[in-house]
Amino acid sequence: MCELNLNFYNFIIIASIFIGTTFGLLLIFTKRANRKANILLGIVTFIIVFWSVWILSLDFQITNYLTYFYLIPLNYSLALGPLLYLYVKKITDFNYHISKKHGVHFLPLIIELTVHIIICRDALINNITAVETDTYLKLMPIIQFLAIISIITYSIYSLKAIKFYHFWLKKNYSTNDAYSLRWLYRLITIFAIIWFLWTPYTIIDYVVFDFQLGISDYYPIYVLLSITTIWISAEAFLRPEVILLETNKPKSIKKENPSEEIAKKASWLKEQMETNLFYLNSELTLKSLADNLDIHPNVLSKLINDGLGKNFSDFINEYRVNAIIQKLHSGNYDHITLLGISFECGFNSKTTFNRVFKNIKGITPLNYKKSIKKSLHNFK
Structure with a gap:
């Protein structure tokens, strides 16, 4: 049977699942001026929600009740960075169009899903759960490191995009507090720092404990990530929308000496x-x-x-x-x-x-x- 041993951490994660689902749905389905950008952020929120569900399924040993639950792909960590970056680009430039060429950002996600299939195949062959397979122990640390690198890299690009946006804002708006995205800059910085902190966790787990640390050992990081992601989503939805009057940014003009x-x-x-x-x-x-x-x-x-x-x-x-x-x-x-x-x-x-x-x-x-x-x- 499913073991529901509730503690403070998984109680917070359960709450974050419900809150995250609510804001994710609001961002995706509410018709607003920034809806295309909000959909991207809504997907980010749902990725964290799915991840939280996966964490709880391990902690509550849900496979004792639903034997093949582990076959459901719930980890999309390599999509988080690109989605967050595209959201920032879209929110800071209404002329930024997302096209098929942007699909290249999500190619690493194919690797993550392929690893999931390999692990599930190993689990089915050996009649064990996914986290007990040798492929999980060997491949998941690699995926974790790739996710850390991806998210930190895309976070840096996102922060640069916000800084460039603020520079443009200063040139075009006399009073720009209403259009400022300092709140998003701060939250993305926190988000990147939390993912960076994941590095020593993974190294210690892989090198010292042979990747045997339990879910409870990772709970502080999981909780911080869930809270930060929902915080970003809540701020984005509850704050007044950033609707710029000048959506066509003037092209740079070659500077000449004043005539x-x-x-x-x-x-x-x-x-x-x-x-x-x-x-x-x-x-x-x-x-x-x-x-x-x-x-x-x-x-x-x-x-x-x-x-x-x-x-x-x-x-x-x-x-x-x-x-x-x-x-x-x-x-x-x-x-x-x-x-x-x-x-x-x-x-x-x-x-x-x-x-x-x-x-x-x-x-x-x-x-x-x-x-x-x-x-x-x-x-x-």
């Missing part, structure tokens, strides 16, 4: 900003400003980069910070909080406001306000 014409246009641009106060719009983007000025976004980007030597975010935020400073010096806004003034001047996030202000002025907004009051007191 007299560009300098004149740069002066015109500054006049337009000062006259029309476009920077007060907290949702201002490169495209929306270009539409207001009736010029192409690529032309505007070149004008800001070459004519003013800045990126779009710095260009807009400097106006906002200067507007805040003017209000602070006027003395007419003492009844309004710093955050309230920042919102009036185009910021829509306290974190962004504090960070940008300090980057530009080299001092926090609060200390700057105190310095104004101190100078006024000394003047009196």
Whole structure:
């Protein structure tokens, strides 16, 4: 019979199976703007769910009840890295299309499934369970190392894609906290570290214990992986969707020395900003400003980069910070909080406001306000 010896760890894994299944289904079947990307993440979640089921089947010795349960392929670890990477690429670039050529990323998965077939064949011939076969003891450590290398490698590529996305975001959005993927960057980093920690486990198990460590010895790693994966899925589903206004990223333009014409246009641009106060719009983007000025976004980007030597975010935020400073010096806004003034001047996030202000002025907004009051007191 099936032995259900519940302990803290397998209780957590059972809970993760139900929670993971819920979020996996939500990601795959909920119709949202990022649905194609969410489907990829939903599959990642189900891979961890299947893996958790496999772990419990060993711990509960389910083959005593379902003799051939081990024949069901539940391990797809070599698909985790590619799926996570493709999810990141899709979420950071709406123009990124997944085609048949991307199937090459999943060729190692064929090796994993082939190993599963070989192990099952050995088990059937010898009338034993899969984990008791010689092929399992010889081949599974190899699969584990391949999975570790694959996931860490694809995690690194995913982190690079997010960093590149943030760089592009800064160039195209004046206020970008709503579009930030720092949460995903942190979680993928944690995910990669946990898989890296799997390495000493595998080495010690294979070299010292001749691959004889039980499931319970691996439970801490299993639990951490399950929690982290579900955490990523929950964050992705529950957070507001990242819907970029500019989905066509401009191609890089060869940089040239600023001409007299560009300098004149740069002066015109500054006049337009000062006259029309476009920077007060907290949702201002490169495209929306270009539409207001009736010029192409690529032309505007070149004008800001070459004519003013800045990126779009710095260009807009400097106006906002200067507007805040003017209000602070006027003395007419003492009844309004710093955050309230920042919102009036185009910021829509306290974190962004504090960070940008300090980057530009080299001092926090609060200390700057105190310095104004101190100078006024000394003047009196």
